Amino acid sequence: MRLTRNFVVCCGLSAIMGTALADTSVTIGLSGPLTGNQAGSGKDNENGARLAIQDLNAKPLTIGRQKVTLKLDSEDDQGDPKVGVQIAQKLVDSGAIAILGPNNSGVAIPASRVFNGAGVAILPVASNPALTAQGFNNIFRIGASDAQLGGSMADFAKNVLKADTVAVIDDRTAYGEGIATEFLREARQIGLTVVGQDYTNSNAVDFKAILSTLKTKDPDAIFYGGYTAQAGPMVKQMHQIALKAKLMGGDGICSAEMAQLTGELASSVYCAQGGSALDKTETGRAFIKRYKSTYSMEMLVYAANFYDGTMMIAQAMLATNTTTDRTKVRAYLANAQYDGIAGHYAFDSTGNLKGAPTTVYTFRKSQLVPY
Known part of the structure; x- marks a missing residue:
């Protein structure tokens, strides 16, 4: 009986421990x-x-x-x-x-x-x-909002790039339109002249018509609200038609993929990411x-x-x-x-x-x- 009781107690404790550690x-x-x-x-x-x-x-x-x-x-x-x-x-x-x-x-x-x-x-x-x-x-939200990203790029255009005139293109997605709107809001507020505003879509690959029109307006910088898949070809086509404006954007174009798509032309691209620089x-x-x-x-x-x-x-x-x-x-x-x-x-x-x-x-x- 003692052995049986001990066995039952031990089994009971084992069951409890097993449940606790399951x-x-x-x-x-x-x-x-x-x-x-x-x-x-x-x-x-x-x-x-x-x-x-x-x-x-x-x-x-x-x-x-x-x-x-x-x-x-x-x-x-x-x-x-x-x-x-x-x-x-x-x-x-x-x-x-x-x-x-x-x-x-x-x-x-x-x-x-x-x-x-x-x-x-x-x-x-x-x-x-x-x-x-x-x-x-x-x-x-674990990243910055468009107001922070778009606004910071407008400030950068004026204060760092010393731009006077800018143009805006967006891809009509909620992201692209949202960040472009915030860029425009801040740009106008700080005195930048917006010389053009145009639209594309998130599947487009040919931007020469839009870019040729913007070239006649000679903007110092172009802000693109959209993603790398479109921004990459856009940079190449800007170079092909000798449009000298800098391309700017938000976190949608701020990745190593941009350099993969454009090579050395990426040196004319500026973009904003939420957060501090990790390498710091x-x-x-x-x-x-x-x-x-x-x-x-x-x-x-x-x-x-x-x-x-x-x-x-x-x-x-x-x-x-x-x-x-x-x-x-x-x-x-x-x-x-x-x-x-x-x-x-x-x-x-x-x-x-x-x-x-x-x-x-x-x-x-x-x-x-x-x-």
Whole structure:
């Protein structure tokens, strides 16, 4: 009987210990363009998130006396609003604790309504101010807004490039139109003369008609609201028709892909990214080195922000002692203070990043460098 009792007690303790130490899996969702002409940005974001999950699982996390294994459900929204809404519903239904992305404003705005309805926190880099003007409490932008990016480039044009006249082209996407609008607003406010404004689309490859018209107006600089896939050919065609204006843009053209597409011509390109220059800090330099050694490619734009975003989600889970309660995670992020690789994160009442710094970059020897 003693042996039996001891055996029962031991088995009972083992069961309790087994339950206490049982593994649980938690999914973090990601929505981004993993195929198509913006796939470079989408994969860059995904790579940053995967590095963070690798680090978190190596610790590992323990929440509620359970060992937590994080998984990334990375979904291809193709940069398409309709697909993005479908992806949003899929990630909601999957039980993902929080969402990284979307990358594109045109996707993020409609998708955010789905996520908001389900009470799921999203951490996008999509920059159109309309995203956070909807009155939702689940959006936490981990990059700068168009107002910050576009405005900083207008200031740069006047104060650094010493431009007097500028022209604007945008691709009619929510991102491109949004950042171009903010550039125009600041440009006019600080006294730049806008000599032309034109439009293209996110699939165009021939800009010679637009550029030839702008050449007759002789702008000192052209601001392009759009992405690298169009900006690359645009730079080449500017050179072909001897249009001497500098090309400027936001984070959509601020990546190593621009140099790959244009070679030495990229030296006439200036662009803005949210955040401080990573190579100015020891942790930033270490991240750049690790990224390149892991993926055998250069980091593009927001990999470090997606790394930081993943870490913030994990911090929210730890602080609220939950692996399932989306509401608690969302509420924690609203008041979060986090120092990450790409900078300090804290959000205002609308979900914008407080005091988001911007850095202007150019290209030297085909490398993206802070100006």
